[in-house]
Amino acid sequence: MNEARPIRTAEILCVGTELLLGDIVNTNAAYLSARLAELGIHVYRHTVVGDNPERLSRALKAAFEEADLVITSGGLGPTYDDLTKETVAAYFGLPLELHEASLDAIRSYFTRTGRVMTKNNEKQAMMPRGAHVFPNHYGTAPSLAIANEEGTKTAIMLPGPPGELCPIFEEEILPYLKSRRTSVLVSKNIHIFGMGESAVEERLKELMTKATNPTVAPYCKEGEVRLRVTAEGDSEAEASAMCDDMIAQICRTEVGQYVYGMDVGTLEQAVILFLRSRGLTLACAESCTGGLIAKRITDIAGCSDVFLGGCVTYANEAKIRLLGVREETLARHGAVSEQTAREMARGVRERLGADIGVSATGIAGPGGGSKEKPVGTVYVGISTKDGEQVRRLSLSSMRSRDYIRIVSAGNAYDMILHCDK
């Protein structure tokens, strides 16, 4: 088969009755779309059908009317209703044959995980003649690609579970798709906190609209913006340099001062790297965030070298007992105040013997707001041996409790990253 033809358009075709029943959310389609967009491949449709070969066959035909590439997920399992491979092979007019290497891999997967292989699993090693087979180190269903003689139609079949689909895509499919290009793509991420999505877009509108190579695509979640810069060049070095030029341009604008890192993953990962590189330890004192600041830090394995612990002091009594916040402070200024945030951050730092203490106290809503301190009022504090600093947030009271808590935690992390210890 001729695999040299460039791939420009794609459709995502997900197979699984559990998707149509709403038992699971189709995260695969979003994941694959985002990755294809980065490769410059235009996805113009997602389709989900059940475990039904006739509907799958029709959907496949409809997809190839427009797309160079169809990526399927699901229907590669061992049972009788897993029929993706059979249906796609029939579309391409190819017979199925036993693929010895896949059978060996499936046998060894069962040995490794101490489970018993059934006769059914052998079906997973049957492959359309001439298929490009990719190994699966995360489950029993190998992935595969088939292309027609002319190389104008390619089908890639992936297993349904995201825990298998995503790593296989990264490790096998991405190199395969890149090998079918004559050019090289490089992507880099700029991570931004403290400037809203619309403000970032407004500021970079001209640059983003004009930019075709590199392209600049914004991704947003609560309070954070990630700009993905993707360049296409003749070599890795050339594409990388094109990205760097664009990044430098962006960083020279007002947006630059809100950049907290490049390709650092999440804000909490950036915090851990920051602390580790400086040999600093962290403790946190949380009221309205209720454990979220600590939870996100401890989501990351291996955080124990920089994170000592923290206190969730929801009740005033807990603030007094665990953190040594003074009763007078609470009586005079209230639990939601600059003074309380200050004493919480200092208290947790001193009591845990940490280099940095952070705190958050506020009104996450939907109840509990007042005229002076409406829902969305949060004080975020930081304490080091040099003293304390407190940021007052006035988030819109139309925002959800979740949003207010997430952005409060984000501000605590941001204050750590701006702490010049």
Next chain:
Amino acid sequence: MNEARPIRTAEILCVGTELLLGDIVNTNAAYLSARLAELGIHVYRHTVVGDNPERLSRALKAAFEEADLVITSGGLGPTYDDLTKETVAAYFGLPLELHEASLDAIRSYFTRTGRVMTKNNEKQAMMPRGAHVFPNHYGTAPSLAIANEEGTKTAIMLPGPPGELCPIFEEEILPYLKSRRTSVLVSKNIHIFGMGESAVEERLKELMTKATNPTVAPYCKEGEVRLRVTAEGDSEAEASAMCDDMIAQICRTEVGQYVYGMDVGTLEQAVILFLRSRGLTLACAESCTGGLIAKRITDIAGCSDVFLGGCVTYANEAKIRLLGVREETLARHGAVSEQTAREMARGVRERLGADIGVSATGIAGPGGGSKEKPVGTVYVGISTKDGEQVRRLSLSSMRSRDYIRIVSAGNAYDMILHCDK
């Protein structure tokens, strides 16, 4: 129009280029599918197209070749590329007309949220002649339904943001769809913790396969199973009684002892109701869960009457300083041990003056495991004035860090619900 025809089959048609770029995950399709399944409406396909009226028009035609009902999401906004309403109206051959009530509602929405209404927003009040218009209290785009003369084809159009789509579906669309039935549907949820999905299905297989009215559908997330029992009857009372009979049957099986509530929402909501009804207060001490136990409790607004606070004691030093865990205990038994879990639970209960203290200490991985204490070993403790109890979990080391932490928190909640104070 004739709306008396029963609706048996549906397609979900989501409109939005941001879905095809992978910027957002299509949670609407899963949500709508699950709700339609409960109504006995069979969803046979999901399709996602961009903001492109031609593709939308083709997708709509294809959908109505099989479906009695097409539900669209997205494309009802005020901008020029929001064209769902226009495209669907054209399919039904209906002109658009100004809908005064909608215009008033949009005006009042802007006044209420203190924003400025632009000329564009008036477009959102244009409706196909004869459409059934549903108010939107959560945004500016009204929802609508159109049916053909014969009542054999119905289109329901909903706004894209899940924060608008979901409540509108619950408040407006569900009653509308129910009004188009001659029978009444009632659903009730059984919440289960501590018995895995496959064990529940294995135990109830016969019952679930045979059951056609009521139906029993399982929904699973980490360590939790929810069984949704749905009955169809001539009246609310009849359908409700049919559900109750099925629930009683299920509760008489082995599954019954793992049921923690009916229609209670989440495990943490059940905990709050449990504590509130008994006038008890809670504090938590967390090592491997790193704040997750507290975070999930404080996700729920108004938890402050029962939740006092907690400590995240990641470092040993923090366990000693904040909770009074003895150095000797840590040296002799290790941080991951029954004894440490016991002292953590007691320590936090006493220090915060709570009725109940819970704790979790374990190895969430992926690193840190040993032969005696592999990844997945977690001790979950509970302390009351009557003493302490500890549960040892041996979760598979193949499980993710997230899973191990979520199930550990789940066990802490479960121990609270089984505490006979």
